[in-house]
Amino acid sequence: MNSSTPASSPPNQSTNHLKRSMQTRHLVMLSLGGAIGTGLFLNSGGVIAQTGPVGAMLAYFIGGVIAYLVMLCLGELAVHVPDSGAFSTYATRFINPATGYMIAWLYWLTWTATLGTEFTAAGILMQHWFPQVSVWIWCALFAAIIFLSNVFSTRVFAETEFFLAFIKVATVLIFIILGGCAIFGVMPGFQPAPLLHNLTAQGWFPNGLMPILVTMLAVNFAFSGMELIGVAAGETDNPGKTIPKAINAALLRLLIFFVGTIFIIAALIPFEQLGLTKSPFVLVFERMGIPYAADIMNFVIITALLSTANSGLYAASRMMWSLSQQNMLPKAFGKLTRRGIPLNALMFSMIGGLASLLTSVFAATTIYTHLLSIAAFTMVIVWMSVALSHYRFRKQFLAQGGQLHDLTYRAPFFPVVPIAAFVLCFITCLGMAFDPSLLGGLIGCLLFIAGCYASYYKWYAPAQQ
16 A cells, blocks of 8 residues: 555455444544543643633644544544555555554554553542552552453443543533632622633743743644544444534534633632642642542542543554554454454553553653653644645645545635644644653654654665555
8 A cells, every 4th residue: 555545446345344323422432532631631730731711722722723623524534435554544545554654553552551641640530538548559450440440342332431431521510600600799609700811820831932932842733632533433333424413512612621721710810830740630629629529529520530541441452452453463452352452452451551560660751751752742642633635635645536516524724724734733743842841752652753753764665655
């Protein structure tokens, strides 16, 4: 397979099929579940602390716009070429096979590192109740639970994720409603500061504009998970109908949830009190003085983090399965159980989750920051490949005589959308170079990318000639 493959040809088929058992409701909740995790429940406090309240709202709004542009590109690709290899398949066909190989491994690294961030964050939050229990013990327990959730069947996974994501969505809605009551003075026993006091007490941008650029990587990570719609396309019933609906429904909800949540947090808590050691959601409920509300919120947030890990393990294992189907990994990784589960790929993809066990040696917040930087950078590179693949796909489709009305779903304002998505993602990556704490992760990711290309040209390119 190479970049000259006709744009209108069907995706490769194999007798080793994944099962098409996901519906629109599963896709919407899968994308919401993947996105609503540490980026909102824990890391949002760190973003507000760095950028200030107004800067954080601006950063999350820009992040939502970038995510939407990328999802428009992905929607057209996923409807026309539904495949669980998603980004790897698109990059292989519409950029070149070496890039497709690199993107597959990069997306795998994104989600296996995300497993580590979710387990570590959940372990940190468990210390709210059990400060004497080491974080790594909770990480090990959560890793076992998530692995078992993915082992049984796609249907079990989808229903589990639907339930967990529903809890997240309900939690955010309740938080926004109660927070709004507190802001406008209708919360009994709560005396808030003037509405805009915390938002502007230190100025609109107390630390300047540069922190907004630096934190954009973390903000985009908060929206990561939206692209799971593309991964799930290969296991979706009637993708031409369900995928566009899922993209539009999920993105609108996420933008409201994220910007609304940041406004509530920033309005109620002085930004100097925020950070990574405690969820800003818990801080808000503690400030409100609602009995047991902080404990309930802490529990719900941990559930939410495990939901994201659940989605992440699914995504990472399917990407390994896709590589195996393309003969870029041993066939063992493409072997399915009788229930249609790539078990070997699942087990290998737990590597990132097990990295959270390093909290037994290093500070939990240090492990979390490094895993976050890796997951965020690799995700943005994958998004860039989606934008470029869409640009190349549409050009190739029209050059081969295709008509726009032949596309079941097409992204609007071509070529502005893919170009804008690519450029904005690239600018986001540059922010990583300006943060000394993320520089090591940046160098490691660049070396990983170089290693992917080197291994492809050494082992796989000669075999395809």
